[in-house]
Amino acid sequence: MSNPQLLMIEDDARLAQMVSEYLTQSGFGVNHAMDGNTGMDLLQQHAPDLVILDLMLPDIDGLEVCRRIRSLPGPLSKVAVLMLTAKGDPMDRIIGLEIGADDYLPKPFEPRELLARIRAVLRRRAEPGAASAAATVMRFGTLEIDRNARTVTVGGALADLTSYQFDLLAAMAERAGRVLTRDQIMEAVRGRELEAFDRSIDVHMGRIRAAIEVDAKNPKRILTVRGVGYVFAKQQD
Template sequence: MESKSLQAVDVLSDLDRKRFLIVEDDPDIADLMSLHLRDLNADILVVSDGVEGFQRARSEQWNAIILDLQLPGIDGLELCRMLRVSQIYVPLMMVTSRSTELDRVLGLEIGADDYLVKPFSVAELKARVKALLRRSAQSEKPRPEASVLSYLSLSLDSSSRKAKLAEKTLDLTAKEFDLLWFFASHVGKVFKRSELLDKVWGYGHEGYEHTVNSHINRLRSKLESDSSNPVYINTIWGVGYRFGE
């Protein structure tokens, strides 16, 4: 009886097992991350350059990608952009020794889900990766709301992650689609920048409200025929933004 119970636990453990891709050219940091992220019941693959990182990310299934900013071959920012353009939406955390706000914001704007600044503690590394996995699990749960939303000439399909304006497909980044879907799910409701950052970007991005501004500006350039008189995303001065009337 005890043997059967142990076998059942092993099966459940295998089902819960994760796969992480680490793209890091510093072997000491890569070894450190691998050692401790295995504690999250994960198999780890480490590659040391952006070219192989892109190939592996495209050809295999991953639960999370941890990506260094400065890489040989293809740097981390460009690799992140290429993955999102290729519609690879695996949770992605960027690791960087650059502590400037501009670098962090740029990473978030091209599609990274979180960032971690070197030097980092093992506890923070594990906490941020676990947060990535939690958010991913939440987004994969069946939702009661419709998979297709429409407003005026705009239609959004969450299953294909496509947006159309007057039947013309819009070229949106992953985060632009997420933001637009959130707006279209709450027509007429006003949101502060900090609320949008929390709802769409999630944990770890407090203080970067201006990344919301840049995403909204890009969405407006793709949605609005007259940016001075928007019909989709309206600015409520002193408060935030509202989708629709």
């Protein structure tokens, strides 16, 4: 299999060159765009495995680029997105996660941490079945989770979830009826450990609820256990 392909959309030319060289030495193919519109063109030309997306761009901002990616037809809309955000601004990363980014990394960052984040996101995508003995399709009423196809349907309609959100939902469904802490949920998908006071898991849960619940404000499938975490309900009332 060929090396994983990355697209970096970053207007800081020196940073982009440094990061591109580091990632190339680490076994990745890297294309670079200096602005959002060029990045969208390269995305559709090369269909990368992951997009490194800066929030601040000279034409359209990274949030708008992420929205456009998620609205594309076909598989391109599901490409993994790692967003680069301003350090110390939690609102940027929350909005980014809400519109479909898989992960975020505040600037300035160490190239090694970026590499670790990229590998973690791609690893989650490459491991559709964490439990080899588990059923390919899990069914809970009208909700179906297909591990092999990596799709979720509700009443036959396809739910709009990122790759990471699919992994979170599948991990919880495999443990239906068990109350899980946020750390246990993150550990189940082999993601990075939560930073202190980092509530990004809650943002993802909100997105999952919006995709699978009849009423996301009054969920029946993914329930919050106050002071503990979440539980995936086996049956809905």
